[in-house]
Amino acid sequence: MRIETQGTRRNWLAQxxxxxxxxxxxSMAFAQDKAHVVIIGGGVGGATAAKYLKLFxxxxxxxxxxxxxxxxxxxxxxxxxxxxxxxxDLFVTYDKLKNDHGIEFIFDTVTGMDPKLQQVFTLGKQKIxxxxxxxxxxxxxxxxxxxxxxxxIARTSVPxxxxxxxxxxxxxxxxxxxxxxxxxxxxxxxxxYRCPPGPYERAxxxxxxxxxxxxxxxVIIVDPKDSFVTDETMMLGWxxxxxxxxxxxxxxxxxxxxxxxxxxxxxxxxxxxGKDGGRTLKIDAKRMRIETEGESIKADVINVIxxxxxxxxxxxxxxxxxxxxxxxxxxxxASSKVPHTYVIGDASIADAMPxxxxxxxxxxxxxxxxIVEELAGRTAPEPLWENTCYALAGKDYGLFVADVFKIQADxxxxxxxxxxxxxxxxxxxxQIKLGARYQQAxxxxxxxxxxx
Amino acid sequence: xxxxxxxSLGLQRSAxxxxxxxxxxxxxxxxxxxxxxxxxxxxxxxxxxxxxxxxAATSPLLAATMAxxxxxxxxxxxxxxxESFAPLxxxxxxxxVRTMKDxxxxxxxxxxxxxxxxxxxxxxxxxxxxxxxxQKSLKPTSVKGK
Numbered sequence: 001m002r003i004e005t006q007g008t009r010r011n012w013l014a015q016x017x018x019x020x021x022x023x024x025x026x027s028m029a030f031a032q033d034k035a036h037v038v039i040i041g042g043g044v045g046g047a048t049a050a051k052y053l054k055l056f057x058x059x060x061x062x063x064x065x066x067x068x069x070x071x072x073x074x075x076x077x078x079x080x081x082x083x084x085x086x087x088x089d090l091f092v093t094y095d096k097l098k099n100d101h102g103i104e105f106i107f108d109t110v111t112g113m114d115p116k117l118q119q120v121f122t123l124g125k126q127k128i129x130x131x132x133x134x135x136x137x138x139x140x141x142x143x144x145x146x147x148x149x150x151x152x153i154a155r156t157s158v159p160x161x162x163x164x165x166x167x168x169x170x171x172x173x174x175x176x177x178x179x180x181x182x183x184x185x186x187x188x189x190x191x192x193y194r195c196p197p198g199p200y201e202r203a204x205x206x207x208x209x210x211x212x213x214x215x216x217x218x219v220i221i222v223d224p225k226d227s228f229v230t231d232e233t234m235m236l237g238w239x240x241x242x243x244x245x246x247x248x249x250x251x252x253x254x255x256x257x258x259x260x261x262x263x264x265x266x267x268x269x270x271x272x273x274g275k276d277g278g279r280t281l282k283i284d285a286k287r288m289r290i291e292t293e294g295e296s297i298k299a300d301v302i303n304v305i306x307x308x309x310x311x312x313x314x315x316x317x318x319x320x321x322x323x324x325x326x327x328x329x330x331x332x333x334a335s336s337k338v339p340h341t342y343v344i345g346d347a348s349i350a351d352a353m354p355x356x357x358x359x360x361x362x363x364x365x366x367x368x369x370x371i372v373e374e375l376a377g378r379t380a381p382e383p384l385w386e387n388t389c390y391a392l393a394g395k396d397y398g399l400f401v402a403d404v405f406k407i408q409a410d411x412x413x414x415x416x417x418x419x420x421x422x423x424x425x426x427x428x429x430x431q432i433k434l435g436a437r438y439q440q441a442x443x444x445x446x447x448x449x450x451x452x
Numbered sequence: 453x454x455x456x457x458x459x460s461l462g463l464q465r466s467a468x469x470x471x472x473x474x475x476x477x478x479x480x481x482x483x484x485x486x487x488x489x490x491x492x493x494x495x496x497x498x499x500x501x502x503x504x505x506x507x508a509a510t511s512p513l514l515a516a517t518m519a520x521x522x523x524x525x526x527x528x529x530x531x532x533x534x535e536s537f538a539p540l541x542x543x544x545x546x547x548x549v550r551t552m553k554d555x556x557x558x559x560x561x562x563x564x565x566x567x568x569x570x571x572x573x574x575x576x577x578x579x580x581x582x583x584x585x586x587q588k589s590l591k592p593t594s595v596k597g598k
């Protein structure tokens with residue numbers, strides 16, 4: 001990567017600003033039609049941005065640079081573990097984006113950029129010039145955060161599977177062949193992380209699967225946190241489905257709204273919170289032990305969901321700050337660090353917006369609109385984003401979070417659709433079953449909106 | 453795609469059956485009461501702010517931005533064929549606005565649409581409705597008439 005020194009950076013910034021002003025003049029229309037938008041990352045954010053850029057202005061040239069020729073979707077990937085889906089069901093092709101929308105794809109790895117010449121470089125020695133660059137790199141897992149844990153161990157014996165791939169297959173095999181009466185420990189991550197209800201959905205789906213196939217098994221969630229997104233509705237589901245007894249403070253908070261059963265029988269599922277010593281310290285892969293602040297647990301299968309930060313390419317390109325994520329202008333998700341560059345999805349710092357596929361999808365549309373309008377010399381409308389996530393407490397037990405976002409008076413992104421975001425605690429059984437049906441439908445409609 | 457036609461049709465059938473049940477069950481549910489209460493306490497910020505009697509219309513481009521936020525469930529430009537969610541393309545604007553207001557004000561049972569609808573003012577809904585009405589529906593003849 002070519003690093004600019006501070007002095008020259010100021011010069012080229014001034015130059016770029018001058019160029020940007022020129023480019024927005026209507027007399028430059030001939031150049032705008034040929035404008036090239038390059039997108040790094042063909043996940044939910046990148047694919048949606050590519051598709052909607054072409055939808056908003058078919059004249060644009062849009063190129064996606066992506067490592068993998070087939071996308072493996074992370075959303076819904078825990079359903080491979082409980083045999084609700086096959087691993088192959090997660091595969092999504094780029095054929096429709098290529099053939100129906102005229103989007104170009106380069107399957108290569110980005111190694112650097114020259115922001116002055118507006119070029120990105122790849123491992124395959126390509127130089128690709130851009131007028132606007134969208135970076136949607138997702139997350140990377142910080143395996144090294146825990147003593148005794150690393151990527152090699154994750155690949156061979158203690159999988160994470162939070163980015164779906166071979167580790168998902170390994171984890172599925174381990175869980176499905178676990179000895180009768182064995183113990184499955186899931187180490188939940190600290191905030192912020194991709195898919196806030198995800199670790200708890202995964203634990204729930206495996207508890208449900210074990211109750212049929214391995215009824216004396218144990219599932220233990222160890223957690224550095226004391227609460228999580230959808231905690232009340234998720235644990236209410238566990239209470240009803242798996243004899244799970246909620247912590248006292250939750251019972252106190254919720255019992256005015258809904259009946260919470262006190263089960264005499266011990267649940268297969270338990271949740272060790274941060275304040276009870278749930279924070280993971282160390283993984284001993286050889287002895288299959290996980291050490292937390294509170295205890296050392298002997299397990300048969302350990303699933304570690306480590307702390308996360310923006311995907312590697314974000315830091316390679318100088319887009320991250322000390323948080324490990326990418327600061328952006330809220331109005332259009334333009335990088336605060338590199339001009340003509342936009343960061344969307346899990347890698348961006350988006351205030352109240354969760355790191356979810358749905359967030360990335362609506363961020364992509366806002367950026368696509370902002371770029372199309374800017375290239376045409378017009379002002380983009382005020383942005384609006386949405387996030388709705390369905391999650392499962394069991395195969396037929398759906399719950400959700402629903403948000404609409406705008407920029408607030410303080411300049412940050414905040415919710416505008418009232419205080420409630422979750423399934424009501426007094427939701428009817430049909431309501432709950434419908435949530436599960438809609439979750440399955442959403443997997444298809446969402447994939448189609450992003451990739452087809 | 454990885455979904456076979458059969459399984460997708462099966463889901464559609466079971467989902468619409470459940471939807472029927474839900475509609476019946478919800479009519480007498482306390483759920484609705486709780487919902488309208490929540491709404492009464494928290495009107496959508498965007499309408500609450502407006503003080504004049506005739507708020508400015510939501511610009512077509514802003515309405516389009518809003519409409520695109522529906523697409524993750526309701527299909528790109530409102531186009532859906534065989535799914536559990538309502539296709540919005542070609543829906544008369546008046547129908548869209550009425551339905552969304554019913555969701556927002558708790559008159560219509562929902563999973564999460566009630567919460568989503570609370571993010572939009574009357575003028576937002578009109579703009580979104582006009583956007584979807586202008587989209588060609590997949591089966592225009594069967595949608596019209598009623």
